[in-house]
Amino acid sequence: MRPFIKQLLKRSGELRHTIQFLNPNARECPFCGKSLKNSQSLPPQSSEGQAQKAYLSYLPPTFPRSVCSSCFAAIPWLTPIQCGKCGRGIPCPDCIRWTDAKFMANRSAVQYSSEMREWLAQYKYRGNEKLEPLLAQMMFPAFAAITKEAASRTASNSPATTASIVTPASVWDAIAFVPVSAERAEERGFNQAERFAAILAKQNHIPIFDLLFRERHTEKQSFKSRSERMKDTRRLFQAKPDLLSLLQTPAQGRPIRLLLIDDIYTTGSTIQACSTALHQQSQAPLAIYALTWARS
Numbered sequence: 001m002r003p004f005i006k007q008l009l010k011r012s013g014e015l016r017h018t019i020q021f022l023n024p025n026a027r028e029c030p031f032c033g034k035s036l037k038n039s040q041s042l043p044p045q046s047s048e049g050q051a052q053k054a055y056l057s058y059l060p061p062t063f064p065r066s067v068c069s070s071c072f073a074a075i076p077w078l079t080p081i082q083c084g085k086c087g088r089g090i091p092c093p094d095c096i097r098w099t100d101a102k103f104m105a106n107r108s109a110v111q112y113s114s115e116m117r118e119w120l121a122q123y124k125y126r127g128n129e130k131l132e133p134l135l136a137q138m139m140f141p142a143f144a145a146i147t148k149e150a151a152s153r154t155a156s157n158s159p160a161t162t163a164s165i166v167t168p169a170s171v172w173d174a175i176a177f178v179p180v181s182a183e184r185a186e187e188r189g190f191n192q193a194e195r196f197a198a199i200l201a202k203q204n205h206i207p208i209f210d211l212l213f214r215e216r217h218t219e220k221q222s223f224k225s226r227s228e229r230m231k232d233t234r235r236l237f238q239a240k241p242d243l244l245s246l247l248q249t250p251a252q253g254r255p256i257r258l259l260l261i262d263d264i265y266t267t268g269s270t271i272q273a274c275s276t277a278l279h280q281q282s283q284a285p286l287a288i289y290a291l292t293w294a295r296s
């Protein structure tokens with residue numbers, strides 16, 4: 001009997017699954033495993049006020065119902081931002097160094113806190129795929145913010161466009177994503193940036209293009225200094241000219257607006273390297289923006 005119980009405890013995840021199957025009302029928080037009360041339907045009132053409430057209104061209504069209130073409260077939403085370039089919530093010394101940025105701006109959904117690191121690791125390294133739609137949905141408010149940002153930059157250049165209705169599909173000509181190396185793709189079985197990009201593209205009716213590939217495998221970036229990373233990353237990405245040539249040049253004579261998706265923005269060197277490769281290989285002018293899940 002004992003080993004049997006032990007085995008059951010070990011496989012408690014599966015057991016919970018079975019219970020959920022037998023009683024679909026007994027739901028649990030996909031992040032911490034705590035059971036969700038059926039009464040839980042609204043996000044906790046934020047103390048940050050109206051601005052944050054408006055920002056979070058871009059979350060799907062199902063999102064707050066799918067996560068327990070303590071996990072929801074632990075999400076460090078990146079709003080309001082202080083740095084218009086990288087989307088950081090604090091005054092930013094990093095972006096002063098960008099004298100030759102090849103991308104317009106980055107926005108991230110959340111700050112990369114220890115909880116967010118754990119959530120992403122559960123999905124990325126421990127294969128908890130149930131988290132995928134939720135993590136992607138967490139990007140919706142930041143997606144709305146970067147869409148507004150891109151639309152307003154064009155509007156200030158050509159006042160004629162301000163009157164037209166701004167929809168994500170009218171702002172973005174394409175969504176692309178930062179590629180992982182062939183080795184990483186094989187060991188993990190998926191590219192998280194591509195998955196997030198696909199969900200955003202489908203939700204907003206924007207074409208998704210696999211525009212980049214990674215040249216060679218590098219060591220894990222986390223152990224390196226900022227300048228080491230920058231050097232390493234510079235020649236890491238190549239664009240695919242045949243796919244780039246498929247992008248439709250917009251009628252208004254503006255550059256092709258491209259949204260590049262990644263999971264984490266740390267120094268910006270990855271987004272910079274991808275943008276450099278895209279500009280180099282593209283016949284048409286590009287305006288590249290980035291949307292990342294977390295700002296480290």
Ligand SMILES: [Zn+2]
Binds near residue numbers: 030069071
């Ligand atoms: Zn939870």
Ligand SMILES: [Zn+2]
Binds near residue numbers: 086088094095
């Ligand atoms: Zn910055």
